[in-house]
Amino acid sequence: MIRVQRKDFDVGAELKSLTNGNHQIGGLTSFVGLVRDIAGGQSVSAMTLEHYPGMTEKQLSAIEEEANRRWPLDASLIIHRHGRLEPGDQIVLVACASAHREAAFEACHFLIDWLKTKAPFWKLEGTPDGDNWVDSKSSDDDAAARWAKG
Amino acid sequence: MIRVQRKDFDVGAELKSLTNGNHQIGGLTSFVGLVRDIAGGQSVSAMTLEHYPGMTEKQLSAIEEEANRRWPLDASLIIHRHGRLEPGDQIVLVACASAHREAAFEACHFLIDWLKTKAPFWKLEGTPDGDNWVDSKSSDDDAAARWAKG
Amino acid sequence: MKLLYFAWVRTKTGTGEETVSPPDSVCDVADLIEWLKLRGSGAADAFSDPSLIRVAVNQDYVELDHPVIAGDEIAFFPPVTGG
Amino acid sequence: MKLLYFAWVRTKTGTGEETVSPPDSVCDVADLIEWLKLRGSGAADAFSDPSLIRVAVNQDYVELDHPVIAGDEIAFFPPVTGG
Numbered sequence: 001m002i003r004v005q006r007k008d009f010d011v012g013a014e015l016k017s018l019t020n021g022n023h024q025i026g027g028l029t030s031f032v033g034l035v036r037d038i039a040g041g042q043s044v045s046a047m048t049l050e051h052y053p054g055m056t057e058k059q060l061s062a063i064e065e066e067a068n069r070r071w072p073l074d075a076s077l078i079i080h081r082h083g084r085l086e087p088g089d090q091i092v093l094v095a096c097a098s099a100h101r102e103a104a105f106e107a108c109h110f111l112i113d114w115l116k117t118k119a120p121f122w123k124l125e126g127t128p129d130g131d132n133w134v135d136s137k138s139s140d141d142d143a144a145a146r147w148a149k150g
Numbered sequence: 151m152i153r154v155q156r157k158d159f160d161v162g163a164e165l166k167s168l169t170n171g172n173h174q175i176g177g178l179t180s181f182v183g184l185v186r187d188i189a190g191g192q193s194v195s196a197m198t199l200e201h202y203p204g205m206t207e208k209q210l211s212a213i214e215e216e217a218n219r220r221w222p223l224d225a226s227l228i229i230h231r232h233g234r235l236e237p238g239d240q241i242v243l244v245a246c247a248s249a250h251r252e253a254a255f256e257a258c259h260f261l262i263d264w265l266k267t268k269a270p271f272w273k274l275e276g277t278p279d280g281d282n283w284v285d286s287k288s289s290d291d292d293a294a295a296r297w298a299k300g
Numbered sequence: 301m302k303l304l305y306f307a308w309v310r311t312k313t314g315t316g317e318e319t320v321s322p323p324d325s326v327c328d329v330a331d332l333i334e335w336l337k338l339r340g341s342g343a344a345d346a347f348s349d350p351s352l353i354r355v356a357v358n359q360d361y362v363e364l365d366h367p368v369i370a371g372d373e374i375a376f377f378p379p380v381t382g383g
Numbered sequence: 384m385k386l387l388y389f390a391w392v393r394t395k396t397g398t399g400e401e402t403v404s405p406p407d408s409v410c411d412v413a414d415l416i417e418w419l420k421l422r423g424s425g426a427a428d429a430f431s432d433p434s435l436i437r438v439a440v441n442q443d444y445v446e447l448d449h450p451v452i453a454g455d456e457i458a459f460f461p462p463v464t465g466g
Contacts, residue, residue: 010162011161011162011165011166012160012161012162012163012165012166013162015161015162015182016161016162019182019184019238021238022238023184023185023186023187023188023237023238024186024187024188025184025186026183026184026185026186027181027182027183027184028181028182028184029179029180029181029258030179030180030181030182031177031178031179031180031251031254031255032165032169032177032178032180033176033177033251033383034169034173034175034176034177034178035173035176036173036174036175036176036249037173037174038173038174049382050306050307051306051382052304052306052356052359052375052377054359055356055359055375058359058360059359080382080383087173088169088171088172088173091383092382092383099186101181101183101262101466102293104181105181105255105259108179109255112251112383115382115383116380116381116382116383117379117380118361118380119380119382119383120306120356120375120377120380120382121380121381121382121383122306122307122377122378122380122381122382123381123382124307133307133308133378133381134381135379135381136378136379136380136381137381140383143252183466199465200389200390201389201465202387202389202439202442202458202460204442205439205442205458208442208443209442230465230466241466242465242466251383262466265465265466266463266464266465266466267462267463268444268463269463269465269466270389270439270458270460270463270465271463271464271465271466272389272390272460272461272463272464272465273464273465274390283390283391283461283464284464285462285464286461286462286463286464287464290466
C-alpha cells in the first residue's frame with residue numbers, strides 16, 4: 001500500500017494494521033525518515049516538500065511492486081508526506097513484513113534506497129541564509145545502484 | 151537501552167520516546183519479531199521463551215554497546231520478551247536511530263543478527279505432536295558471521 | 301502538449317505549468333528543450349545545464365532522445381531528493 | 384560452584400540449578416562435564432554430544448578449556464534461539 005499525504009502518520013497504528021491477523025509474518029522491518037535541524041553544517045528551521053501529484057503515486061506503486069517481485073512479502077507500506085515540515089517531523093514511513101527477517105530487512109532497505117532516487121519529491125530547506133533547494137546526493141545514487149540487477 | 155520482560159510492548163510508543171525531542175535524528179530503523187503459526191511445516195499453537203536471567207541482560211547490553219561502537223547512533227533499543235506467547239504475538243523489538251539512514255539500517259540489522267546467536271533465549275514450540283525445543287539455524291550463524299570484524 | 305516544472309526549474313521558468321504547441325520540427329525531448337530555451341530568458345536559465353535536468357513523459361522517466369507528441373504531459377525537474 | 388541448566392539440557396538433567404563441589408582434579412569445563420556424566424544418567428544423556436552444548440562461566444560464553452573454580456556460576460545450554 002502506498003499513501004502520499006500532507007498530514008502526519010501514526011507509526012504504531014500503521015505497523016499494527018500491517019501485520020494484524022496475519023500469523024505467517026515472522027518479521028516486520030520499518031524505517032522512519034525525520035526532518036533534521038541541521039544539514040550540511042547549516043541550521044534548518046523548516047523543510048517544504050514539493051512533489052509531482054500523479055507521478056509520485058505511480059512511481060511509489062512501481063517501487064513497491066518491484067519489492068514484492070523480488071522478495072516474498074506478506075505486506076508492505078510506503079507513506080510519504082509533502083508540504084511544510086519542521087525539525088523532528090516525520091517525512092516518510094517504509095515497512096515490509098515477511099515470514100523471515102532477511103526478506104523484511106532487504107526489501108525495506110531497497111524501498112527507501114530506490115524511493116530516494118525515483119520518487120519525484122524535492123526538498124526546500126529554510127535556513128538563516130534563506131531557502132535552498134536540497135541537492136541530490138551521489139551517496140543516494142550509489143545506495144540505489146546496489147540493488148540494480150546485473 | 152535494553153529491556154527483558156514478560157509483558158507486551160507498544161511499538162509506536164517505544165519508537166516515539168526513542169526519537170522524541172532529538173532533532174539530529176534523520177532515520178529510525180526498527181525490527182519487530184513475531185510468533186508465526188507455522189514452523190518447519192508444522193502448525194504452532196504456542197511458543198514459550200526460556201531465558202537466563204542476568205546473562206540475558208549482560209549479553210544484550212554488550213551487543214548494544216558494540217553497535218554503538220561501530221555506528222554513530224543517537225539512540226538504540228532492544229526489548230525482548232520471555233514466557234508463553236501465541237501466534238501473532240510480538241517477541242522482540244530492535245530499533246536504531248541515527249543522523250543518516252545507512253547507520254540506522256546496518257546497526258539494526260547487526261543487532262537482530264547478533265542477538266539471534268548471542269542472547270541466551272530458547273524457544274519451546276507447542277505443536278500437535280507435542281512440545282519441541284527449536285533448533286538453532288545455521289542461517290542465523292551465517293547472518294551473524296557477516297558482521298565479524300576481519 | 302502540457303509542460304510541468306518542479307523545484308528550482310519551476311522557480312527559474314517562473315511557472316509550474318503551461319500548454320505549448322511547438323512546431324513539427326520538435327520531435328524529441330532534446331528538441332523541445334532547445335525550442336523552449338529560445339522562447340524566454342527564464343527557460344534559457346533553467347535549461348542552461350541539461351545534465352542537471354530530469355525529464356518525465358506521461359509520468360515515466362525518459363532520456364533526451366525520447367519522442368514527444370501532441371497530448372503528452374512532459375515534466376522537467378532537478379534530481380529528486382525525497383525520502 | 385553453582386550449575387545452571389537451560390532448555391533441553393535442563394529437561395535431560397532433570398534440574399535447573401544445583402550446587403556442586405567437584406574434586407580438585409576438575410580444572411576446566413571439559414573436566415567438569417566428564418565428572419558430571421559419571422554422577423547420573425540424566426547428565427550422561429544431556430552431555431552425550433558435547434558439540435551440542437554451549438557453556439557460560441559467570442554469564443560469559445567460554446570454550447571447553449576454560450578454567451572453573453569454586454564460586455563460579457556455570458551454565459550449560461543448547462545453542463540459543465532467541466529473537
